[in-house]
Amino acid sequence: MEFVQDLLTTFNFIVQGLWVTISVTAVALTTGVVIGIVLAIARVYGHPSLQVAVTVYSVIIRAVPVIVIIFILFFVISRYVNLSPFWAGALALGFASGAYQTEIFRGALQAVQPGQMIAARAIGMSRLQAIQSVVLPQALRLALPAWGNEATLVLKDSTLVFAVGVPEILRRAQQVSARTFEPFLAFGVALLLYLALTLITTQALRWLERRYRLQM
């Protein structure tokens, strides 16, 4: 009986971090998507100097552990800009994910058949219109499986922001564990919450993939 009581108290405390985890993930993914699509287009269709710049960003960021990027952005940027741990952490995560998403969308853009762009130009579309109306819609659909994978990774990496004090699931589990000396219970609950989040996300992604599958 006491066990169940403990469990409920623990659960209630940790689950308040659920919304924070979801928010961090949402902000990071959105930032990452914007960076990813814009830079991928620059990389595939842009001026050579732009292509180099994007490649440099992509290579460096992907070579550095995400936690290091979060620390750098939090401890360095926060000196000059007034950023809460939540925003510093989430944006840093988004910035890091952006590099991976750039590669994903780049691959997808290049996977679209060249004839699509040619046909779009042939009916009088400008390069930009062709990218926007013909190539990008197809690329996004092609990118969905790989992007879904990145999305679940970002969800799990969202725990990293605990290191700068953001009260998401892991941080709250730590706090409970320190207070109650019941680490198994605390981290067990955290585990279950992450499991649930990942399963729901995976199902949602699978639904999206089926709905927008490109018939080739």
Place this chain on the structure above:
Amino acid sequence: MTTPILRIEDVHKSYGNLQVLKGISLTVHPQEVVVLVGPSGSGKSTLLRCINLLSPPTKGRIWLENQDITAPGVNQDRVRQRIGMVFQEFNLFTHLTALGNVMIGLTKVRKMRKNEARDLAMFELERVGLADRAHYYPAQLSGGQKQRVAIARALGMDPHVMLFDEPTSALDPELTGEVLAVMQKLASEGMTMIVVSHEMGFARQVADRVVFMEGGVVVEEGPPQRMFEQAVHERTRTFLRTIEYMRQAP
């Protein structure tokens, strides 16, 4: 003598060190159907892509309705609105239905309102005999149907000239007929057409002029009757005879 709709003057095209077109001059009159024939690598497709500026000439000039479209500063996108192109591999937009394929040029390029665009798109699909397939995706269509949608898509832009780059070469023999029929109908409606094709039957029946190209130059041109029966150049005779023989062989 009517003013030519298209004037190609001494056009050259090189890709790096490779010279594909070595001085092509050609005049096309309104409502004329010109069929370009020649062996692979003769530059026929390259010439088409020069005409609609997909791959502009490295030297020479092209006039479309008295406008020098090879002049610097010309808005190439707008020029392409007046020239329709149909490709060997169809190149239909895979994420759109047949109707969507025809509509997208109307809404995005011609800036029409959705309802107007839909009506015009349906009209063009009817014109090629595919109104009942309007909501099908390209993957659900046969090769001949795909190519007819591609023709409708090009027609939707209200082109002054239509370019066809081996429109039936990627099709099964049974499906070429439906596409050639649409092309013949277009010709009878007065469309100016330049067609690269090996379909000699079409050339004989529909072409006003047959142009034989080889090695990046025009070897000979003339009305189909003369070209097929009494070509001046030996090379022309040999080529046309081989093509005809191959098509008639069981």
